[in-house]
Amino acid sequence: xxxxxxxxxxxxxxxxxxxxxxxxxxxxxxxxxxxxxxxxxxxxxxxxxxxxxxxxxxxxxxxxxxxxxxxxxxxxxxxxxxxxxxxxxxxxxxxxxxxxxxxxxxxxxxxxxxxxxxxxxxxxxxxxxxxxxxxxxxxxxxxxxxxxxxxxxxxxxxxxxxxxxxxxxxxxxxxxxxxxxxxxxxxxxxxxxxxxxxxxxxxxxxxxxxxxxxxxxxxxxxxxxxxxxxxxxxxxxxxxxxxxxxxxxxxxxxxxxxxxxxxxxxxxxxxxxxxxxxxxxxxxxxxxxxxxxxxxxxxxxxxxxxxxxxxxxxxxxxxxxxxxxxxxxxx
Numbered sequence: 001x002x003x004x005x006x007x008x009x010x011x012x013x014x015x016x017x018x019x020x021x022x023x024x025x026x027x028x029x030x031x032x033x034x035x036x037x038x039x040x041x042x043x044x045x046x047x048x049x050x051x052x053x054x055x056x057x058x059x060x061x062x063x064x065x066x067x068x069x070x071x072x073x074x075x076x077x078x079x080x081x082x083x084x085x086x087x088x089x090x091x092x093x094x095x096x097x098x099x100x101x102x103x104x105x106x107x108x109x110x111x112x113x114x115x116x117x118x119x120x121x122x123x124x125x126x127x128x129x130x131x132x133x134x135x136x137x138x139x140x141x142x143x144x145x146x147x148x149x150x151x152x153x154x155x156x157x158x159x160x161x162x163x164x165x166x167x168x169x170x171x172x173x174x175x176x177x178x179x180x181x182x183x184x185x186x187x188x189x190x191x192x193x194x195x196x197x198x199x200x201x202x203x204x205x206x207x208x209x210x211x212x213x214x215x216x217x218x219x220x221x222x223x224x225x226x227x228x229x230x231x232x233x234x235x236x237x238x239x240x241x242x243x244x245x246x247x248x249x250x251x252x253x254x255x256x257x258x259x260x261x262x263x264x265x266x267x268x269x270x271x272x273x274x275x276x277x278x279x280x281x282x283x284x285x286x287x288x289x290x291x292x293x294x295x296x297x298x299x300x301x302x303x304x305x306x307x308x309x310x311x312x313x314x315x316x317x318x319x320x321x322x323x324x325x326x327x328x329x330x331x
Contacts, residue, residue: 023076100276116144144215
């Protein structure tokens with residue numbers, strides 16, 4: 001009997017507990033979250049379809065939080081700890097956009113109420129656009145996807161009676177425009193296409209400043225993604241010589257894209273993120289798919305102050321409008 005018991009103990013000691021499906025499942029989910037966190041933190045996205053996927057980091061942050069809770073529910077502590085670190089990294093990258101506030105209003109200076117909108121090849125609801133311009137007292141307007149017929153349509157509806165100065169950049173496949181209440185002159189489109197016009201705005205008694213209507217190529221496929229990366233790299237950086245500048249438009253990029261973060265690192269501030277409204281989506285405005293993302297921005301260079309930021313619905317375009325209230329210092 002003693003020998004039988006000893007044999008049983010030896011058999012039990014030789015057993016190797018197999019790794020269960022829960023462990024495999026939890027490690028599989030953890031690895032996906034970790035890879036995304038590394039990918040985003042190091043800015044490793046490049047080319048198609050990785051650029052497109054990176055735009056959905058805020059949604060993935062929510063999903064990764066659910067994954068963490070699921071792993072904890074399955075009592076898999078090591079993959080849970082690894083996932084927690086990755087979720088924290090994603091959270092530090094995304095959540096600050098929802099916190100913040102306006103700058104303290106400086107003494108003096110000229111208030112600039114800037115509106116930017118992609119007109120969807122000139123099809124934007126002009127009535128609604130003019131309502132926003134009049135109700136919010138817009139004095140600088142940045143437009144993207146503005147073809148020749150769109151320019152004519154806006155003129156017929158009286159836009160230039162409100163904003164008499166304009167700088168246009170029109171190409172075969174689209175265009176852009178900057179309209180202003182203040183005197184404005186065109187600037188050479190150095191390194192960028194004509195459809196991304198640059199305007200020197202000259203308010204009375206305030207420092208002149210530049211406004212650029214930004215619209216790099218939409219990264220819709222492999223070739224267009226390569227063009228998008230090149231055009232993003234050609235946008236004027238904040239530390240270039242010249243007046244302070246505002247880049248406003250459809251960047252086809254979110255704050256999770258390394259290309260846009262590199263541009264911000266030169267000295268710009270994103271108006272939405274600065275004021276705590278950086279997670280409000282801007283595209284698509286009227287469809288449930290693809291999931292909404294924030295690809296329209298106003299990047300502002302010091303010493304221009306940021307007082308307000310809003311995302312506004314405009315009809316007959318797939319983008320929402322971006323409103324930014326700024327203060328340009330006295331000359």
